[in-house]
Amino acid sequence: MTTTTTDLESWLAGQRRTVDAALERLLPREPECPRIIVEAARYSVIAGGKRLRPMLALASADAVAGRLSVDRDPALALALPAACALELIHTYSLVHDDLPAMDDDTLRRGRPTAHVVFGEGMAILAGDALLTEAFVILAREPASPPRGDPVLDARKLRTLRRIAEAAGAAGMVGGQALDLQAAQAGAAPLDADALRRMHASKTGALIRAAAAAGAIMAGADGPMLDALDEYAAHLGLAFQIVDDILDVEGASVDLGKTAGKDAAAGKPTYPAFFGLEASRALAARSVESALAALERERLAGQLPAIARWVVSRTH
Amino acid sequence: MTTTTTDLESWLAGQRRTVDAALERLLPREPECPRIIVEAARYSVIAGGKRLRPMLALASADAVAGRLSVDRDPALALALPAACALELIHTYSLVHDDLPAMDDDTLRRGRPTAHVVFGEGMAILAGDALLTEAFVILAREPASPPRGDPVLDARKLRTLRRIAEAAGAAGMVGGQALDLQAAQAGAAPLDADALRRMHASKTGALIRAAAAAGAIMAGADGPMLDALDEYAAHLGLAFQIVDDILDVEGASVDLGKTAGKDAAAGKPTYPAFFGLEASRALAARSVESALAALERERLAGQLPAIARWVVSRTH
Numbered sequence: 001m002t003t004t005t006t007d008l009e010s011w012l013a014g015q016r017r018t019v020d021a022a023l024e025r026l027l028p029r030e031p032e033c034p035r036i037i038v039e040a041a042r043y044s045v046i047a048g049g050k051r052l053r054p055m056l057a058l059a060s061a062d063a064v065a066g067r068l069s070v071d072r073d074p075a076l077a078l079a080l081p082a083a084c085a086l087e088l089i090h091t092y093s094l095v096h097d098d099l100p101a102m103d104d105d106t107l108r109r110g111r112p113t114a115h116v117v118f119g120e121g122m123a124i125l126a127g128d129a130l131l132t133e134a135f136v137i138l139a140r141e142p143a144s145p146p147r148g149d150p151v152l153d154a155r156k157l158r159t160l161r162r163i164a165e166a167a168g169a170a171g172m173v174g175g176q177a178l179d180l181q182a183a184q185a186g187a188a189p190l191d192a193d194a195l196r197r198m199h200a201s202k203t204g205a206l207i208r209a210a211a212a213a214g215a216i217m218a219g220a221d222g223p224m225l226d227a228l229d230e231y232a233a234h235l236g237l238a239f240q241i242v243d244d245i246l247d248v249e250g251a252s253v254d255l256g257k258t259a260g261k262d263a264a265a266g267k268p269t270y271p272a273f274f275g276l277e278a279s280r281a282l283a284a285r286s287v288e289s290a291l292a293a294l295e296r297e298r299l300a301g302q303l304p305a306i307a308r309w310v311v312s313r314t315h
Numbered sequence: 316m317t318t319t320t321t322d323l324e325s326w327l328a329g330q331r332r333t334v335d336a337a338l339e340r341l342l343p344r345e346p347e348c349p350r351i352i353v354e355a356a357r358y359s360v361i362a363g364g365k366r367l368r369p370m371l372a373l374a375s376a377d378a379v380a381g382r383l384s385v386d387r388d389p390a391l392a393l394a395l396p397a398a399c400a401l402e403l404i405h406t407y408s409l410v411h412d413d414l415p416a417m418d419d420d421t422l423r424r425g426r427p428t429a430h431v432v433f434g435e436g437m438a439i440l441a442g443d444a445l446l447t448e449a450f451v452i453l454a455r456e457p458a459s460p461p462r463g464d465p466v467l468d469a470r471k472l473r474t475l476r477r478i479a480e481a482a483g484a485a486g487m488v489g490g491q492a493l494d495l496q497a498a499q500a501g502a503a504p505l506d507a508d509a510l511r512r513m514h515a516s517k518t519g520a521l522i523r524a525a526a527a528a529g530a531i532m533a534g535a536d537g538p539m540l541d542a543l544d545e546y547a548a549h550l551g552l553a554f555q556i557v558d559d560i561l562d563v564e565g566a567s568v569d570l571g572k573t574a575g576k577d578a579a580a581g582k583p584t585y586p587a588f589f590g591l592e593a594s595r596a597l598a599a600r601s602v603e604s605a606l607a608a609l610e611r612e613r614l615a616g617q618l619p620a621i622a623r624w625v626v627s628r629t630h
Contacts, residue, residue, distance in 0.1 A: 028484035034516075037484045037492035096443060101435035120416035121495045124439060125488050128411060131443065132483035135450045139476035150465035157468055160475070161454035168447035169343035169352045173440050177352035180436045201349075 008305035012055055015076075019054045022084050026137050028129060040118045040126035041133070045091050047109040052239070053090050053210040054083035055306065060214035060228055063294075063301040068219060075218040078152075081141035082159050082213040085134035089167050090206060092130035093176070095123055102180060131167070138163065159213045166209035175202025183267065192273045196237070204236035211235075227297035231307070234290035239310050241283040244269040245276060246315065283311045323620035327370055330391075334369045337399050341452050343444060355433045355441035356448070360406050362424040367554070368405050368525040369398035370621065375529035375543055378609075378616040383534060390533040393467075396456035397474050397528040400449035404482050405521060407445035408491070410438055417495060446482075453478065474528045481524035490517025498582065507588045511552070519551035526550075542612035546622070549605035554625050556598040559584040560591060561630065598626045 023045060028038050061079035065072045098105040098113040099120060106116050115123035138160040144152055165171060178198045182190050190198060211232035215225055248271050270279040290307045294300065338360060343353050376394035380387045413420040413428040414435060421431050430438035453475040459467055480486060493513045497505050505513060526547035530540055563586050585594040605622045609615065 028489075033484040034489045034493050034496075036496050037489050040492070041484060092443075096439055099436070099439065101439060119499075121414070122492065124411055124414065124416060125492050125495065127443075128407075128446065129484040129488045129492075131446060132479055132488060135479040136476060136483055139472050139479060144469075144472075148465065148469045150463065150468065153465065153468040153472055154459075154463045156472060157454050157459075161451060164447055164450040164454060168451055169348040169356060169444040173444045173447060174343075174349045174352050177355070177437065177440050177444075178349050180440065181349075181351050184434075 008302055008309060011302050015055060015058050016051055018076075018080065019051055019058075019083055019087065022080055023087065026081070026084050026133070026141070027088075028133060033129075036118075036122065037125060037129055040114060040122045041129045043117060044095050044108070044114050044126070045088065045130065047111050049091075049109050051087060053086040053206060055302075056207065056210040056232065056235075057083040057086055057214035057217075059302040059306055060211045060232075061218035062214075063228075063299040063303050064215045064218040064220040064224065066301050067224065067297070067299055070219070078142060078155075078217040079214040081137050082163065082217055083210075085137045085163065086206065086210050086213065088130045088134040088137070089163070089172075092127040092134075093167075093172055093206075095127040095130070097176065099123060102176075135160065135164070155217055155219075159216045162212050162216065163206075163209045166205040171201055171205030171209075172203075175199065175205070178202070190268045192268075195268045195270070195273065199237070199240045200233075203240055204233060207236035207239065208232040224297050224299065227293045227299060230293035231290045231299075231303065234286040234293065235307050235310055238283040238286035238290070238307070241270045241279050241286070242311055242313065244271055245279055245283075246313075248276070250315070280311075287311050323617055323624060326617050330370060330373050331366055333391075333395065334366055334373075334398055334402065337395055338402065341396070341399050341448070341456070342403075343448060348444075351433075351437065352440060352444055355429060355437045356444045358432060359410050359423070359429050359441070360403065360445065362426050364402075364406075364424050366402060368401040368521060371522065371525040371547065371550075372398040372401055372529035374617040374621055375526045375535075375547075376533035377529075378543075378614040378618050379530045379533040379535040379539065381616050382539065382612070382614055385534070393457060393470075393532040394529040396452050397478065397532055398525075400452045400478065401521065401525050401528065403445045403449040403452070404478070404487075407442040407449075408482075408487055408521075410442040410445070412491060414438060417491075450475065450479070470532055470534075474531045477527050477531065478521075478524045481520040486516055486520030486524075487518075490514065490520070493517070505583045507583075510583045510585070510588065514552070514555045515548075518555055519548060522551035522554065523547040539612050539614065542608045542614060545608035546605045546614075546618065549601040549608065550622050550625055553598040553601040553605070553622070556585045556594050556601070557626055557628065559586055560594055560598075561628075563591070565630065595626075602626050 027045060028041050030038055057079050058076055061075045062072050065075035094108060095114045097103050098108055099115055106113055113123070114126055118126065138156065142152070167173065175198050178194075179202055181187060182198070208229055211228045212225060215228050220228065247269065270282065274282065287307045287310065291304055294303055342360060343356050345353055372394050373391055376390045377387050380390035409423060410429045412418050413423055414430055421428055428438070429441055433441065453471065457467070482488065490513050493509075494517055496502060497513070523544055526543045527540060530543050535543065562584065585597065589597065602622045602625065606619055609618055
């Protein structure tokens, strides 16, 4: 099956509507939660963004359903809560990363950052709330029947553990700590290898967990999961390289965040180490490796088109 | 069975050694995690504290085992990961609460707070790591056999959900948001009822979840869980009132934190609303209600003694 760019765009648009509606339903609300934390928690999530992690989780579930010859809609429904939880975790990481004590950014997704609007303390709490809510959702949804469904419970626990490990000290938070440490006065600058390791934790781990989460919820195991993990690892690297390239080339209005900031802050980037041309070539090779991993397990659906989109995107 | 203070102290000391050893094993470590986040995450946990929430979870599991006439040691082992996860969540909340953007405290558990030692950014990340690690532990431990154990999986999911709901925007984080909002310039001061609601979320929710978590892991359900929840709700109120009293009366060296700070910051406290005598009487009545809830379901073990200790403690 060949997927054109238009197919991908229309698929993404449809899934995005589903994810946004589910997020609206799953986010903290009054009267169970105080108004101020509801507003602060919702502000950054509703602002949007590419929703890359939810889309990967859903595309992964879709590909697994295709490979196992089962209906795609139930597989997507099983993966939807994990897709939403991943977006909440990604958003919490942005809210905390933007704080004055971290990257000190004032613009994100085209709007003032949460701490600019709600103050630093409330932004910290909003991030805490989003992270915690992600685990409420993963433990609660999709709902098991009253007496439980052993297969579903086992998948939920496995998915939750996979996502938590990727988000924690061995993954995303660990990568942010390395990034913060490298940015401190007097710290030795990261070399190319340390840069790759930092990104593999900071952004790569959650992207891999997204592909794994969708696949586990849809019933994947063994070599199929390994192939999707390999796909996502290559995809994550390509995504980061392109992010660095866009930071050098882009304008704030397209990115929805402050452009040129990494370079201005003296942060190491792929173009700074390898130049623009070699960085583009590295991103392209990563995508080829991602596609090869899929082919090995005859996984398809939207995943190949997503990998190609990652290197061709302009924002 | 009558439990004397000495019995309680010796039971607590033994369980504390078990919890501390488990925490040592379960906390983030090298080389999976970068050294800086390992150090920052461990710093505040190893500092100690009363370990009230783990002790409640274990005492609750112990009481349920006694009531169901099953062996106590396996029940305690089932509850131990939840006990550790609760302590990590409590510690993360202290690390974030102590930040300059929140309560701006420099002393905690007798040592400089995490942001004083590691910097604000790293303290935020250490809190994030502790919160996330709590869910890794809850999803992973106690380990299911390779093909899963449906009863254990169901209990783990239920426990995880109960704890996450109590820690999030509808519980602890929501309470912290109310506290922060009330402390802001120009905010209307909390009245006695709003103070009670704030504490019920900020500290009460996680204390209730601790009692519930130990009980669920040990196999409790229905009226037994309801009685333990009622016990813990009264206990949490008594604990908070006594905390306020100690803040007025205590010295920093006993508390291990800055004494008189709440009153100095103009924060509402129970003694400020009701006076010391009436506050003490309110705490004593709460403990009586907690004991009555236990008796209704013939739950005992260390839980009655813990309730009496909460009002008699001097730090």
